[in-house]
Amino acid sequence: MVNDRDPTAFLLEEYNALVKKELDWKLRVLQGPSTTRCVVDGKKVIMLCSNNYLGLANHPKLKEAAVQAVKSHGAGSGSVRPIAGNMDIHIELERRLAKFKKCAASLVFQSGYSVNSGLIPQLADVGDLIISDELNHGSIIDGVRLSHAQRAVYKHCDMDDLEKVLDETEKQSPAPRRILITTDGVFSMDGDIAPVDKIAKLAKDHGAMVFVDDAHGEGVLGDGGRGIVSHFKLGRNDVHVEMGTFSKAFGVVGGHISGSRALINFALNRSRTWLLTGSHPPAVAAACIAAIDILENEPEHVQNLWKNTDYFRKEIRRIGFDTGKSQTPIIPVMVGKSADAKRLSARLFESGVFALPIVHPMVAENQARIRTIMNAALTREDLDEALGAFESAGKALSLI
Numbered sequence: 001m002v003n004d005r006d007p008t009a010f011l012l013e014e015y016n017a018l019v020k021k022e023l024d025w026k027l028r029v030l031q032g033p034s035t036t037r038c039v040v041d042g043k044k045v046i047m048l049c050s051n052n053y054l055g056l057a058n059h060p061k062l063k064e065a066a067v068q069a070v071k072s073h074g075a076g077s078g079s080v081r082p083i084a085g086n087m088d089i090h091i092e093l094e095r096r097l098a099k100f101k102k103c104a105a106s107l108v109f110q111s112g113y114s115v116n117s118g119l120i121p122q123l124a125d126v127g128d129l130i131i132s133d134e135l136n137h138g139s140i141i142d143g144v145r146l147s148h149a150q151r152a153v154y155k156h157c158d159m160d161d162l163e164k165v166l167d168e169t170e171k172q173s174p175a176p177r178r179i180l181i182t183t184d185g186v187f188s189m190d191g192d193i194a195p196v197d198k199i200a201k202l203a204k205d206h207g208a209m210v211f212v213d214d215a216h217g218e219g220v221l222g223d224g225g226r227g228i229v230s231h232f233k234l235g236r237n238d239v240h241v242e243m244g245t246f247s248k249a250f251g252v253v254g255g256h257i258s259g260s261r262a263l264i265n266f267a268l269n270r271s272r273t274w275l276l277t278g279s280h281p282p283a284v285a286a287a288c289i290a291a292i293d294i295l296e297n298e299p300e301h302v303q304n305l306w307k308n309t310d311y312f313r314k315e316i317r318r319i320g321f322d323t324g325k326s327q328t329p330i331i332p333v334m335v336g337k338s339a340d341a342k343r344l345s346a347r348l349f350e351s352g353v354f355a356l357p358i359v360h361p362m363v364a365e366n367q368a369r370i371r372t373i374m375n376a377a378l379t380r381e382d383l384d385e386a387l388g389a390f391e392s393a394g395k396a397l398s399l400i
């Protein structure tokens with residue numbers, strides 16, 4: 001018997017359903033480097049939605065380091081780290097990162113996503129409990145899903161709710177073997193900062209581990225951009241796993257963790273997303289080392305980032321927009337309806353400002369927004385031009 005049903009028919013059907021609901025990604029093309037004035041889909045725009053906070057993605061020192069590493073170490077590493085792909089340049093990067101983070105040791109993964117999806121299920125599994133902020137990044141959610149641990153979610157940054165969850169676990173029999181609390185440091189949709197000091201205190205009271213995803217805090221918060229642990233002046237006994245990425249403020253790519261030597265030895269022996277994947281090309285490791293050099297020696301980048309953040313947030317509010325809970329260079333410009341956010345983004349693009357709308361289901365139905373992200377390399381002129389575009393588009397659409 002022949003079954004002439006096309007087993008792939010769902011591909012087009014499900015894609016078409018997304019298109020109909022306008023939930024499909026329409027990919028923009030960046031022509032040339034990621035800079036504050038760049039070309040997107042053939043149009044010259046001011047970039048307001050990249051995570052390249054410090055402008056390092058196209059920094060001459062990073063580019064030169066990458067070129068030199070290709071010459072000295074080749075284009076690829078040839079293997080996974082545990083077999084033949086563990087190069088001196090990878091070790092040097094981890095040494096430099098641990099020093100920068102003021103930790104005993106650091107470990108570099110392919111990406112932040114692979115840290116969260118690969119390490120979290122090893123830190124907590126059968127008989128354990130993972131407690132997660134409801135607005136945590138999708139990569140944490142995937143890590144939690146890969147674990148066999150029991151799960152609990154607390155209301156966004158709500159310490160009473162976290163405490164309630166922890167108190168309830170005390171009554172459980174048998175009690176969880178291990179408890180892991182996970183949170184984003186800076187939340188990527190709202191730009192608010194998790195109360196990691198209070199989380200660490202509650203964790204200590206209940207014997208729990210703390211895992212902080214500092215993807216948007218590194219290069220941004222704390223002494224010289226050292227991140228959220230430094231921001232709250234916490235120690236290594238408060239936050240046990242500090243996770244981050246080289247793909248945002250550091251301007252390159254790659255995930256990493258910092259903490260105790262025991263953590264690093266455990267993580268590299270247990271995380272399948274570390275063991276089973278080829279190591280970074282030498283150029284990546286070299287460019288990341290150059291980024292750390294810049295953070296250690298050129299404090300002006302982090303200072304400029306905050307100068308721009310304070311200015312833009314003050315001015316966009318003066319124009320009449322609401323910036324929600326933003327405390328960081330992630331500045332959501334709240335709009336409300338999804339359709340309005342899309343119209344505003346389209347008008348901004350027409351007037352040479354690139355900032356994407358964030359709409360349902362990424363945020364609640366009536367909470368659509370344009371998410372702007374500041375960059376140290378933006379000039380006052382860039383910001384004023386962008387603010388002017390927001391003002392005229394906002395007025396034209398009766399949003400302000």
Ligand SMILES: *Cc1c(COP(=O)(O)O)cnc(C)c1O
Pocket residue numbers: 111112113114116137139184188213215216244245246247253254255
């Ligand atoms: C971007 C991001 C990640 C993923 O990092 P990559 O290195 O780009 O994979 C993880 N967590 C948060 C909060 C992020 O914003």
